[in-house]
Amino acid sequence: MDITGLVPLLIVLGAIGIPFLVYLALGLGEAVLSLCPPGPQRAMRPWLWLLLPLGLVALILIYPVIVTVATSFQDARAESWIGAANYRWAFSGAMLDVIGNNILWLVIFPVVTLVLALIAAVLFDKVSYEPLAMTIVILPTAISFTAGAVIWTQMYSFQPAGSPQLGTFNAVLQVFGLGPVPWLIQPVVNTLALIFVAVWLQIGIAVLILSSAIKNVGTEMIEAARLDGAGEWRIFFSMILPNILPSVLVVLTTMIIAALKVFDIVYVMTNGNFGTDVIANRLYYELFAANNLGHASAIAVILLISALPVALINIIQFRTEVRP
Amino acid sequence: MSKTARQSAVPLSSHGFIGLAADRVRGRGHLRWLVHAVVLLFVLFWFVPILALLLSSLRPQAETAASGWWMALPRPAFTATNYMLAFDQLRVAGSLGTSLAIAIPTTVLVILLSVIGAYALVRMNFAGRTAISLLLVALLVTPPQITLVPLLRLYNLVGLSGTIPGIWLYQVGFTLPFGVFLLRGFIASIPQELFESARLDGASELRIFRSIVLPLSRPIMASLGIMAFLWSWNDLLIPLLFMGGSSLPPPITVNLAGLVAQTTQGQGPLMAATFLSVLVPLVLVLSLQRHFVRGILGGAVKG
Amino acid sequence: QEGNDALYQAAVAEARRIAEGQDLSGYVEMIGQNSGVEGQTLEQVYAAFEEGTGVEIRYTGTPDQTAIVQSRLQAGNPPDVADLQLGMAQDFAERGLLADLSSAFGDELAANFSEMLLSTATHDGKVFGVYQGLNPFMLWYNPQAYAGPRPPQDWQAIVEWTESEAEAGRTAWCAAQGAGASSGFSGAQMIENIFLKKYGPDLYRQWGAGELPWTSAEVRDAFEEFGRVIAADGHLQGGAIGAISTSIATGYNPLTADPPGCSLVLWGAWVPGLIGESARPGETIDFFRVPASDPAYDSYELFQSALAVGFNDRPETKAFLRFMASTPAQTYLASLNRWPVANRNVPVDTYPSPLLREIATEFLGPDGVEFAAGPNLMASAATSTAFYRGVVSYMQDPSSLDRILETIEATTE
Amino acid sequence: MTSVAIRALRKSYGTIPVIRDVSIDIEDGEFVVLVGPSGCGKSTLLRMIAGLETVSDGEICMGSRVINDVAAKDRDIAMVFQSYALYPHMTVAENMAFSLRLKGIARAERDRRIAKVGELLGLGALLKRYPRQLSGGQRQRVAMGRAIVRDPQVFLFDEPLSNLDAKLRVEMRSEIKALQHRLKITTIYVTHDQIEAMTMADRIVVMRDGRVEQCDTPLDLYDRPANMFVAAFIGSPAMNFLHGMVEKRNSGCSFMSCDGIELPLPPGAGQLEGRPVVYGIRPEHFGLGGAGSLQARIRLVEPTGSETMVFLRLGETEVVGLFRERIAAREGETIPIRPDPSRIHLFDPDSGRRLI
Amino acid sequence: MTSVAIRALRKSYGTIPVIRDVSIDIEDGEFVVLVGPSGCGKSTLLRMIAGLETVSDGEICMGSRVINDVAAKDRDIAMVFQSYALYPHMTVAENMAFSLRLKGIARAERDRRIAKVGELLGLGALLKRYPRQLSGGQRQRVAMGRAIVRDPQVFLFDEPLSNLDAKLRVEMRSEIKALQHRLKITTIYVTHDQIEAMTMADRIVVMRDGRVEQCDTPLDLYDRPANMFVAAFIGSPAMNFLHGMVEKRNSGCSFMSCDGIELPLPPGAGQLEGRPVVYGIRPEHFGLGGAGSLQARIRLVEPTGSETMVFLRLGETEVVGLFRERIAAREGETIPIRPDPSRIHLFDPDSGRRLI
């Protein structure tokens, strides 16, 4: 069969056929449910609806996670059980030196992203060229990591003082008569530089989420606040922010998790050199370079566990959300 | 292009878009300029790297090698060579097809299943829903790398490896927790009365889902759509791994990543290729922005 | 080009010959490192195989090839054929994961490849892979900037040139190291060159095989020599920090720039390709072999190449690998003007580019050199990664050499 | 088209009881109006009948069937929400068409019905608008329209006309009444408008704090309120109350207020002689002048056009009178007023129950 | 505390004109009530005064200052929104405290004021609740409370009592009035409640379709409506209209309807002899029986308790009468009714203008 002919077929199948089937299946399930008495019907309905989403998640995420938990107690080739040795290894210094970087990421990345995204979402909302501004901010998200790394390597490129600077930042510094900075090499500065790349790449998502939340804040409520004498700051802090709190939490959570498992940027830009290493990069290294499944699994499990506090905060929020 | 004009030909009410327009024009003069200034600065800052990319993709290799991209502004010397090379090397025709065949169904399915999941989670009361929410958030942190081997094994077992639907399955499953997580709050903010009203009108659960939840979640679905599409479009590892043995050409970003490693022709073609590969998502972002409407719930309930 | 077409037809005929008497069908999946134009070049060659045998080659080229092959291997679904780094291939071979190709080849292999190359691809007497391209290392110079002896008598001549340039306030070397996840690998190869030319192929092999510890005096010396001659302040364009923060994709441009930013580069055959248009052979760029510190090792060279291995015993896989190694196929590959090829029966004048012809003559000709294998080819992925990182760290802070070497050594256990 | 019976119904939000023991029997085709102070649980009761709130205790029946566990969508009840609950993403026409579409009614028929109801509600020109493009009253009419295009078993109206102007309200009132008459649909109607309640209801249920205080025909409620709460609640301005005793006088019995004002009583009051009572008289039951008038000092005169509301001081007590006459007198002057003894009420001061 | 002047104001939504040329001068401390049919632009006008809508054309002044371009927050206007617009994330107390906090009023003072207003509105027990936990009427009271805790230049009320029960509404009415009197705050008040309009207003503005039809004191409006629209709009049930001619009779002039019914006219009507006119009489201005009564056939009797509404057929015309008496007569019977000639109105049938 002609390959190019396959593509439209696949798209039709996946984007129309399967959704239709999903809907049909729900309908069928509902029809079966409606035969049941009301009590069981109410009890079973959520599971009917959650069947597909949860099933898929179970297959794609839960199953591998379980396998991973198991392998985390096995040796490098996942052939024999070795108890908690992998965890001892993980906490024995091999990884401790990268945790500092992850903490830097955890503290700075979510906050910077959130603050910048809030500013962007709020201010874009006030200008008529919002679609354009939005597009530009989302654009980096559309650029692949590999290409993003190339751009930013150029931006950060460094030549010793005295020679012409090819890197944008250093060229700007040069214009102001300042010495060049080895952005990607000087410890801490380089992690900050990487964090900034991540902010640049990912802020689009945050702006998108916050923007749609802000647009959903009741206009009348804001008008009432205006009449009550609230200025723009007040309106933001007393009206908009409390009402978009769920979305802020979504962004914060997403970004914290992104910081926890940050990998691509570090991998493609420095591969952890110059003291920029992070946990997930270690995971990648153990998995594909050192080929040690046990170590890699232990790191993954530690990552999963460290996300639990974030998840718990979200549960508290969830409970307030669903309260009638 | 004013927002109001774009939204709809119907004049919209104070509770809808006109109010917004009013918001936009009012305010003290200097404050307005400050807003514009900050927005422009922001946009500019975000645009500089992209501009660098664009200019670099247009400059001849010799120029790029000798001077920074900004020199293209005072000393414009442009060439389309990079684009011709890139066009050729990305094998645009075939790869574009594969990319679309992966990203479009993935996006649609992520949206659909996320709304379904979020709706059930928020609007139905049952034991275990807190646990499920907790699980979904916790799963957000799963490093994709650790899922690869177990799933590959599973896929081999059931014969999914090397197929495009296998990739949909993976990407949808992997993005779903985020989708549900994202939509949850939005669906919770739809006034309860609308569901009740629909119920009294005789709507079944499914009908409510189709006629109330789907249309009213439009803005956030559009956001999720953009994200899901971009992630799927830019995904490298999964298609590479799960398409092994497929007769389809590799997706466009796989080819793009390959350009980074090649040792001839400099980076011009890579820059150009990046631009080409961004075109489709760009069109998507632009077209979905139409759904970012303000006050979609305006006029629904009093109080 | 007619010549090319004839060579293509010859490759097709070879494929047919290989397929003779076998019932070949279906497809062969191959994962390689080369993509972009380079991947396309390979596919052009494989097209001849497809035409000749009717077996479809599904080639995917990606820089992430290691991760892909590892994962698929663990999942029990490896590709039919993969281009691997030698060290990884040897590891797989030891674990018995690779197909034994010996039976597929007669004495064809011995006729086509040098003994040394063959020995690297043999385990327990079984051949597990074949070479296609083969990139030697050399000293690139800009004739307009380099005024030292051509060719230099020995390494000392280069050291002197470097110092004289430094005195004149010019930097002699370009040695950019930035390559994302594998930053530092160019420096690693420079160090290995220095090592080989000073301590010879045997120690070099032992080093690669993990028999000579990284903490040994010899390895240490090679690092230091690199630091003293190439990476020293005033010798290196951009300084050490500049070099490690500059991408290899653009970092060698100063060699041929006007005015040149350096006069020498110690690196692989791909340097002119990387530089691009401004590298005009004979005019702005030329090369000579890396001079030896110890004249006894003058004829040894290291090289870089990937080894194509098969993960299964299917006749298609074997036929394909056999085709890859064949003289007509590699001749056709050579005519496509990308790299030097490994097959020594490929006529030198097949290469359209004078530079490639010259390389082929110097390194692969009948009275050519002997190739040696070391960490560059043999080290495991973990060790390579540590090595590359080590180079970067060393350039940044030469005083930490001991710790760096210990760290690398630790990965070999 | 069905009777509705509510038996010992209870409902709490958390620990806060909102409906405490409500029982009402509504006949097939009856029009029952629910009144009561703000927050007494009217909307909650409607929502329970509709199936939107769970029942904490008690039963709701339609016909002979207990429907506590029947899903809202299967009850075939149309409701106008106090908060409208319009579908914001649908036009006015689509809002009204939604339930009809669900019932599978053909397009032509749907359009016909919507056009008719739209006309009736004065929404004809607005059918293509979205809710956010409407005024408050127009939105309320859409909510109304959405209910009345249907042909349900039961109508529930929660203050459906509160945001309409008086003229429209009078029109709508008779339209609803006519519709309900024609279709004989059992209807429960919440309103704060006295005239609406009095003119539309077959029976009025007066609620207070989650309990039913009285359930009777409009005139009975007005004429014979069961207790002081109902007496005060029905009629506007509210009934005047004076505390005092029933005392024997020459001609018969009289009411003697604490501050010494004597007021006439109807003949039947003799039996209550010597008892402390609360004397209730509605503002509209004062006459101006005539035999037996009392002089009352004017505190405020508020003409409403058709009538004049006069706030008076009778002894120590504030009372309100409502007269058809225009009253030219000013604050501080006195006017002669005369309670109509046949229209007065006596209540027990402790329990608040009506005695006469 | 300031006068408000509106001059030639216009507003369109897209191409739909909503306010077309409105001019009103409101004095410092005046209480103006805005009435008009649903959708006539009342809310829009309030929102424009508040600064929430842009002005398409015309001027709004506070004091002597044109405020078209003054931001809403700087106008110091308190408004009760028709849709409440409560802050959903704040408790009742916080909702009310918000504006006070912005003004920098100290906590103790804030609490005092909130407690007072909460008491006044019967919200005392609900101060800690969130809006979603309140009934419709309670929400409306919170909206009210939010406005009246403040001490603004101007009050704007958009149907602030529409969801309250009659009793509470009467109370609130007098509280608002008292407050406004005490503080002398210029107030614009939209209502659909006739009694509210009549008793609270210094002046009433009648709007229709974005235009001002009449602006006058309540009684003037009732007694001397400028045209048929105002005549019909003010008063409930609405004025009855009969078409016919003024004709010379023996004693003076009479009105002769098209279908031959003769009705008495006041003395001044002589000047209109021979002209076609519309005869207007309010339902409450019919008497029962007496000299010169007409026999009218009863179509429907609707007792409201205090009064009885009777729908009658007078010749070919439907008329409504409103009597203090209970009427026992049934549909189909006739009763004698007598218009009060001193309270009738004559209008020009073409322009609708009032002639007498």
Ligand SMILES: Nc1ncnc2c1ncn2[C@@H]1O[C@H](COP(=O)(O)OP(=O)(O)OP(=O)(O)O)[C@@H](O)[C@H]1O
């Ligand atoms: N966004 C809009 N687009 C078009 N017309 C609108 C819009 N918003 C309001 N209108 C129209 O403007 C008119 C005036 O609306 P407004 O809310 O001022 O009426 P109102 O007098 O307050 O009515 P009500 O008594 O029903 O509250 C209405 O006819 C309404 O349909």
Ligand SMILES: Nc1ncnc2c1ncn2[C@@H]1O[C@H](COP(=O)(O)OP(=O)(O)OP(=O)(O)O)[C@@H](O)[C@H]1O
């Ligand atoms: N979620 C809730 N939590 C606690 N109390 C609630 C909640 N919802 C409503 N209530 C209370 O229940 C009581 C009854 O509310 P309901 O809406 O039935 O009153 P209502 O009679 O309709 O009043 P209104 O005439 O003001 O609409 C009110 O006192 C209200 O404060």
Ligand SMILES: [Mg+2]
């Ligand atoms: Mg209510």
Ligand SMILES: [Mg+2]
């Ligand atoms: Mg209004």
